[in-house]
Amino acid sequence: MTQTYPKKRLSIIIEAPFLNRLLDLLDGLDVPGYTALPALAGRGKSRSWRRDALSSDAGRMVQVLIVLDQGKVPAVLQEIRKVLDQQIGIVTLSDVEVLRPELF
Amino acid sequence: MTQTYPKKRLSIIIEAPFLNRLLDLLDGLDVPGYTALPALAGRGKSRSWRRDALSSDAGRMVQVLIVLDQGKVPAVLQEIRKVLDQQIGIVTLSDVEVLRPELF
Amino acid sequence: MTQTYPKKRLSIIIEAPFLNRLLDLLDGLDVPGYTALPALAGRGKSRSWRRDALSSDAGRMVQVLIVLDQGKVPAVLQEIRKVLDQQIGIVTLSDVEVLRPELF
Amino acid sequence: MDWALAIQNLISPPVLFFALGLVAALARSDLSIPEAIAKALSLYLMLAIGFKGGVAASENGLTVDLLLVIGAAGLLSASIPILAFWLLRTTTRVSQIDAAAIAAHYGSISIVTFIAGTAALDAAGIAFPGIMVAAAAAMEAPAIAIALFLAHRGQAGTPQTPKAPWREVALNGSIVLLIGAFIIGMVTGQKGYSDIEPFIADPFKGVLCLFLLDMGLVAGRELRQVRKTLTPALLAFGLYMPPIAGVIGGVTGALIGLPDGGIALLAILSGSASYIAVPAAMRLALPQAKPALYLTLSLAITFPFNLTIGIPFYIALAGWLS
Amino acid sequence: MDWALAIQNLISPPVLFFALGLVAALARSDLSIPEAIAKALSLYLMLAIGFKGGVAASENGLTVDLLLVIGAAGLLSASIPILAFWLLRTTTRVSQIDAAAIAAHYGSISIVTFIAGTAALDAAGIAFPGIMVAAAAAMEAPAIAIALFLAHRGQAGTPQTPKAPWREVALNGSIVLLIGAFIIGMVTGQKGYSDIEPFIADPFKGVLCLFLLDMGLVAGRELRQVRKTLTPALLAFGLYMPPIAGVIGGVTGALIGLPDGGIALLAILSGSASYIAVPAAMRLALPQAKPALYLTLSLAITFPFNLTIGIPFYIALAGWLS
């Protein structure tokens, strides 16, 4: 049987205009990598939006996925929290198993 | 250390022509928000599909993510189930931790 | 209350040029279905990339999601491992609950 | 049948680019047109054909009675599915619901087939009335309504039938754009036309080539799955239904006094089958029906048939009838 | 006001396609232009208008003093927000931060309104100096700077204000393309122009129609939310602010000696409000400000107003002033 190892999966749903700043922040932290996925549509406390019905990047969301070691999570969360506190942004953390633990 | 709080992550993979109806349904339920992501390609019991090789929205899938409180899950699942039972749709529920529990 | 059943969610982040080969591989395995999602941007050990700033499919990543029964995981992981070992690819496994267990 | 016309159609750039796409997809090439581009090409064609139709209608006045044409088109769109349903139920083994879903596609129309038809008429120097665009717009809803009736007929109290997709069908983007552009063309007339001619008229045929390349790729991918999904009886249906419906459409056109080009276009509309709007509507209204059946039939069998053989046949038919 | 001009503007294809989009979105049609296509159309318009401006500037020489025009434009862009902020704070109940964010939008410009204005001038046979494109480019940063100042004025030590978005504003893609294409047009002049004329000049008006169809769809979706988000006082602001700012811009243009067409364009720029670059900048710089307010106002109220009534008014104004 293939052995797997526990890691964490951090997901940040954030507004597109912030994406560059968030990625720059992550580049400065001890994060093994990340992948950003586009979103199509959404709703939150405020407006509902559709990608094809926006005049601007404002309001469009992007999901950033980070697979990382549990040990690195607190430092990363703390920095992200600083940036996101006044901004829109949904941060979730969950458990995952990976194949190659040395990557993260 | 940054405190986190347990919530649920509901994912619904659904056909694009149903998206509007699903989102209208969610808007009528006690759901704090949602984000829809586009899909590129897929296969299930029936046909395999590629986004760039479809003549129509029929067959193209979309993933809707909802982060919400455990307490709201049963009511939401029940309503979604009604709509999805005869339709294509993959519903999964998983555990996540969030930073700001009051949002959900 | 709506009953749910435990399954596994397998996520494979892989380079776009490999996607077809991966999907062909999955089609040959006992996998109930899959959905591929596009990615926008990312960084790993090597280069950082943006979808809109690539000359070629090389470097662009895609996420493939597979919801499947725990019992099918080892065989699938073993085959995927063979293909991915020399390639870029982030594989994660996590627990989910589903509504209709017979689908997976 | 005018063989010169038929051959001229077969070796015209649009048909050849369609064939290129078909061959590339059958050979499993990774050639593909991004979805956003395919959508844009289709919006462009819809805008251009609607606008040009409106300008033409504003020019000649409404050369034929608009309401008569729309009425005839709606009637065709409601009656062809009944015939198709009956043929499917008697010659194939598809279920009632699948037969109804397929029938809806054949009652409705393929706007690209229509556009390819106008291009072929242009090439053959045959004029056609601008209001045929309105006929195209009228041939969707009736087909869907009849098909839903056929699907549920005799089934006592189907539990939880999904909400009928009337809102989605009526406000379908393509139809809204087609009709909207038609009206704008009528309002602005020749002056508006000359403003945007270099955008909507000059590159039109080239854009059609690119779009048909995409349609070929899509149809070819579908065609690869034909053997898995279609029985010979179904396949035959995809080939004989278009000319039957085309003849019905052409005769109707002749009866209401359409000119040559109008008869041909009404035959083309009747003979063509939808693969954009109706599949999406069927997913909403008849989710139990199998998309593999109706998509493959309409896209991989009927569409290529019409594009290559059907169009010259319908044009020849119009010549005989008028 | 020249009523013939006003009506001619209202029934021109671009305005009618905008209206079609508006109506389709209000009726909740699923008609939509893919995001990638809308971005491409906007890049195209920016490239074309910049390039043509550059070629024109290279032709006539810099007919008016480039620096004078840019200086006046920058000044307008810095002072209009102050007026807007004061009007908002005295006539509506929006917070200081929201008022500042809205003010930034009205100090900045809508390039599509500008382009529609050039099309209307063309149709009316009124020439305009190529360097007006440079004025358009100069009217973004000052508005944002002033607005940030207004937002934080009097608030001792706001903790953790986000980094100001200067890098993002200065290197904003649209501005870079507009200025870059302007310079390329200046360098290559008439020879370069004739090389790419069939791409940037001939289809221009048609592409504008398609883009305005999209803008109509976007504005219509916004308009559906107006009752939820805007008070009557705010709605009124969206309607009276443009002509006020337009008059200020027009008078400034006359004072610095611009010709007829230049006055009209400076009035159009002053009267228009941003809905692309400034919203994104506000999300970065003033995340607490409510996007629902500034987007709805600028997109659903001011933009349609300018497109239909504003532009002919600003052109008529220029006639009176010169």
Add this chain to the structure above:
Amino acid sequence: MDWALAIQNLISPPVLFFALGLVAALARSDLSIPEAIAKALSLYLMLAIGFKGGVAASENGLTVDLLLVIGAAGLLSASIPILAFWLLRTTTRVSQIDAAAIAAHYGSISIVTFIAGTAALDAAGIAFPGIMVAAAAAMEAPAIAIALFLAHRGQAGTPQTPKAPWREVALNGSIVLLIGAFIIGMVTGQKGYSDIEPFIADPFKGVLCLFLLDMGLVAGRELRQVRKTLTPALLAFGLYMPPIAGVIGGVTGALIGLPDGGIALLAILSGSASYIAVPAAMRLALPQAKPALYLTLSLAITFPFNLTIGIPFYIALAGWLS
């Protein structure tokens, strides 16, 4: 070297838009062309250049022997990588696998460089044979095959080498479209051409400008990472390899009796390096090779070199050789 020609090339709109993109990306502007649009632009260019080549070939007859040209092109594509591999292994410290992967890129071609070359020839009034398009299509597979051989040479039994990407290379979308459009052009000839000329010929140069803007943005982003990835020896290779390969190609063209324009284009093809098809193929076939090396070299060094200095040099070379 004809300096007037060189300067004319440098200040032509396509090259200036490339420079604009390069500068914008170096300055970290957020200007970007959506991926779907960039793909569509590239499909358009491929379709147009293929079709026009086919029409030209159908006109003049096959003015030079098609098989001779294809044979020579294939031979060049197979031998240039051997030279490149040897140069890389003797002058730089890249591994055997990286050297082979880079060599594959230089044996293959950049179709945009080719297209820019045809535009420069057009501007200089030099004719070229339509079949050069076929030469372009023939210069991919041999380079990849040789490179795979070089990568594994002398390595006993590499375990688990991935399946060679022959299917992907042969059915590569760009090549299929290029060849398909060429054949369609041959079949429909001048008649088909006049049908779609307003689409494929008139806006061609303008579309090329937009595409080169995108290429500049992509190359500029790559260039920002040059210092991290390239040693001076590698950087030098990216600059001296193109003219060496270009001379080899030009001499070959002269030997097989190509006319002036044909010699120039064969030199351009030989001197150019792939950054679309070969990188994807290398990811499949040699996943251990570092993309940072081959992409940066080909895209950020060789491509700008060829576009600015290379093309006028190859054209001048053709003048000397013929």
